[in-house]
Amino acid sequence: MADSSNHITCLSRALSQPTLKLAECNDVSPARTIPLHPCRRRMLSSCTSIEVIEPVTSYIEARVLVINTGGTIGMTLHDNGLAPQANAFVKNLRKLPFFHDEKYAQETGLFEYYGDETLVLPLSKNNKRIVYTILEYDPLLDSSNMTTEDWAKIGKDIEKNYESYDGFVILHGTDTMAYTASALSFMCEHLGKVIIVTGSQVPIYEMRNDGRDNFLGALLIAGQFVIPEVCLYFYNKLYRGNRSTKVDTGSFNAFASPNLTPLATAEVDITINWDTVWRANTTAKFQVSPELNRNVGLLRLFPGITAATVRAFLQPPMEGVVLETYGSGNAPDNRKDLLDELKEATDRGVIIMNCTQCLRGTVSASYATGTVLLDAGLLPGSDMTPEAALSKLSYVLAKKDISLDAKKKMMARNLRGEMSADLAGAKLCLRDSRFIQAIAKSLSISCKEELEAIRDALTPPLACAAAKNGDIEALEALKEMGSNLCLGDYDGRTPLHVAACEGNHKVVEYLLGLGASVYAKDRYGDTPLSNAVRFRNKEVVKLLRKTGAHFSKDELDEAGTELCSLAASADLDGLEIWSLAGADLNKPGYDGQAAIGVAQAVGNQKVVAFLVQLLSKKAKTVFGQFNEYDEDDEEENEVIKFIATPTGL
Ligand SMILES: NC(=O)C[C@H](N)C(=O)O
Incomplete structure (x- = not known):
């Protein structure tokens, strides 16, 4: 439908779509149909030569990639019991209105734009449309059949699609879910977006099931929050993946994170525990390191274990072992035969991590029965789960260009929030902050929760103001007060957005060093990169790109x-x-x-x-x-x- 003047009127994909008038163009080629998605309308409206006739929509879309690896969530009953059902998931979800808004999809031409495997959730409470695309693996697996190759495949698929999506959900069986989540957390280096592993105890196709809540909760979190971690979502709780473990075969409440409070809870509202969210203090780009060393193993001590068993287990090609010890990391100190086997292996270069058999707590050297293991060359595994310790070993031992000593140092270091070792004493006491105290006093507030609420409401705008002025000292002071400098203000604008607008390279560098997210979107859907481009801050653009920032x-x-x-x-x-x-x-x-x-x-x-x-x-x-x-x-x-x-x- 060409305009009579030298304007071009482009038809949107459907008649119900708003129409664009492209004015004062240099070219008068024939009219053509262009896909016109709501977020594309927003982009077009910033272009000087285009007039958007209909008002721009007040919501933005988030894109989530769902990788369906299998597990009970998508299983149906076969002759020999429950088994995964191929090519059924998308078809079934499309029929469920709380998983897919067909009207919106038709009106916006969603399928033509994103493909048939794409669905869209109804509008969220926060005015967000979560558009999700399902990538189904073939074959779908019961998670007991998962191998390290499957972990690598998931990692590579995330890497391949990283820039096209805001978040990732991995559908997975529960049996080895904690292993996969732990392994992915190490393989995904410099992660800046959320990856959530979830599944269910009962198939989503059954009338009473936990799959719907788990999947929906994971999608809502992945589409709305920038939590730069590999997480595990189950029964209304978001856990750090490498802190979680399966604790129940018959309950919907099947997972626990014994040594770390959940990152988020999904009750009436979804509440993120931002103080607990792990942020890598790095300015490097996201990458996946898919190589894993398979010469690793878990050995559980038990009274009466023979030296021959231990010797056989530690034989080459074994390179790394998680020894599950008693209590706070103890082993018999009257069993020279056992200790000799362990010492001989560590002398040979086998890395042995000492982790507790207990669900909760950490290993310590408070007993003589614990110090003998240190003497035998074992490394204390702090409060790591066996799943995390094993996959960390597998990841670290696969590194080709570092020495054995460097690998040991890596094992002892907290790489992805999997252990509490480095965190001791890092918590700051709110009550020590004079600034917060003064405000609390004038408002007659004393309870910790209220103090925290005040801090969280006040500090993002203060941090944004400090970022605007390039005042790193003020930012440092706010950080010492316990404030999270990565949080956004009432408009979702983070100090990094502000520093990117100002072109303050030093502040941008400082904030990235603290783990500020280059993927944070403000309420207008803008990222620090789009801000830096708009304000023409070349050096900041370069720095953000180095950290992995990209256009959507x-x-x-x-x-x-x-x-x-x-x-x-x-x-x-x-x-x-x-x-x-x-x-x-x-x-x-x-x-x-x-x-x-x-x-x-x-x-x-x-x-x-x-x-x-x-x-x-x-x-x-x-x-x-x-x-x-x-x-x-x-x-x-x-x-x-x-x-x-x-x-x-
Ligand atoms: N609930 C489940 O998903 C268990 C299933 N056997 C699996 O891990 O794939």
């Missing part, structure tokens, strides 16, 4: 139109910053023309030359990094596509 799929899809508009107005600075932020310079705009085409059409050779220069710079860095052409690499393809595109030069 919608932002990337719309980048073409933005780049064309920048090319048309000869905005070289804008073009450079969008390119630095990861936009594809070849991406066509709404009319199928890329930025370079627009620059040529308006005869601006300076812009054409600048774009060529940007691309060749990218080519140098891209091809400098890769020895061989990788057809899946987007950056390489961007450069190749550009080189292959006739520029007319």
Whole structure:
């Protein structure tokens, strides 16, 4: 439906969709239909040459990737008992209104845009639409059949899809769920998004089941909160994955996290225990380390265990063992034969971790029966679960480029919040804060919960103000007060958003060092990266990109139109910053023309030359990094596509 003037009116995917009028364009090519998703509308509205006729919607979408590996949640009854049912999950969920809003999907053309395996939840309390895509594994597995290769496959799939989704849910059997969650927590290095493993005790297809609540709860958390951890969600509680363990075969309340309070509880409201959320203090990009060493094992001490059993267990190729000891890490100190076997193995380079058989508590050297194990060369495993200790060993021992000594040091260090060792004494007492005390006094408040509520309400805006002024000392003082500098204010704006707007490189670096999330979205759906781009802060864009920040799929899809508009107005600075932020310079705009085409059409050779220069710079860095052409690499393809595109030069 072309407009009579030199405007182009684009039809949205359905008649019920709002219509866009693209005004004052340089090109008058025929009208074409463009997909018009709500979040795409928001992007388009920021483009100077486009007028959005209908008001922009007041909600934003979050995308969650669901990896269905199997487990009871999707099982049906077969001749030999419950077994996974392939290709049934999506079909069944689509019929359940609380799992899928068909009307919204049809109106917004969800399936054409995201594919058939995609569903959308009804609007959440926080005005969010959670769009989720299900990736079903073949075959689906009872989790007793899971191997380390399956863990690696999950890890690689998350890595492959990391930039396209806000969060990840892994559907998994309960039997080995705690092992998978623990292993993933180590394999996922510098994680900035949430990964939630969940499943159920009763299949979702049965009338009375726990699968619906577990899956729905996991989706709601994954779509609404940036918790940069591998978690396990079960029976209304979100646990740190590497702290959890299966404790009940017959209850819906099947998991526990004996040594760490839950990260969140889903009662009437979902309450996140932000003080407990683990944040890696790193500025490195997310990556998955899928290699795991399989020469590891769990050995449980019992009265009367023979030295021959221990010797046989510790034989090569065994490289790492979790010894499950009594109480607070004790073993018989009158069994020289046993202790000699252990000592001989550690002398040979086998790493043996001392973990307790008790569900709760830590190993300590308070008994003579504990110190003998230290003398035998065992490493204290603090309060790690056996599942966490085993998968940590498997992960650490697979590292090729570090010495045995460095591996031992890694085992003793708290890598992903799996142990409390480094945390001792780190808790700050609210009551010690003079600032909080003064406020509490004037408000006559004394109870701890109220004090914490005041702190949490006041400190995000204060931290944002400090970030605006570049005042790292003030940020440090707030941190010492027990404030979480990663939290957002009433608009969801975090100090990192503010520092990104201000272009304050030092503050951005400081906040990233504290684990501030580059994926935090404010109420408008903006990330620190989109803020840094808007305010043209080049160095901050570079730093955020180094930490793994990226545009969303919608932002990337719309980048073409933005780049064309920048090319048309000869905005070289804008073009450079969008390119630095990861936009594809070849991406066509709404009319199928890329930025370079627009620059040529308006005869601006300076812009054409600048774009060529940007691309060749990218080519140098891209091809400098890769020895061989990788057809899946987007950056390489961007450069190749550009080189292959006739520029007319
Ligand atoms: N509840 C369950 O999911 C148990 C099942 N055997 C599994 O782990 O796959």
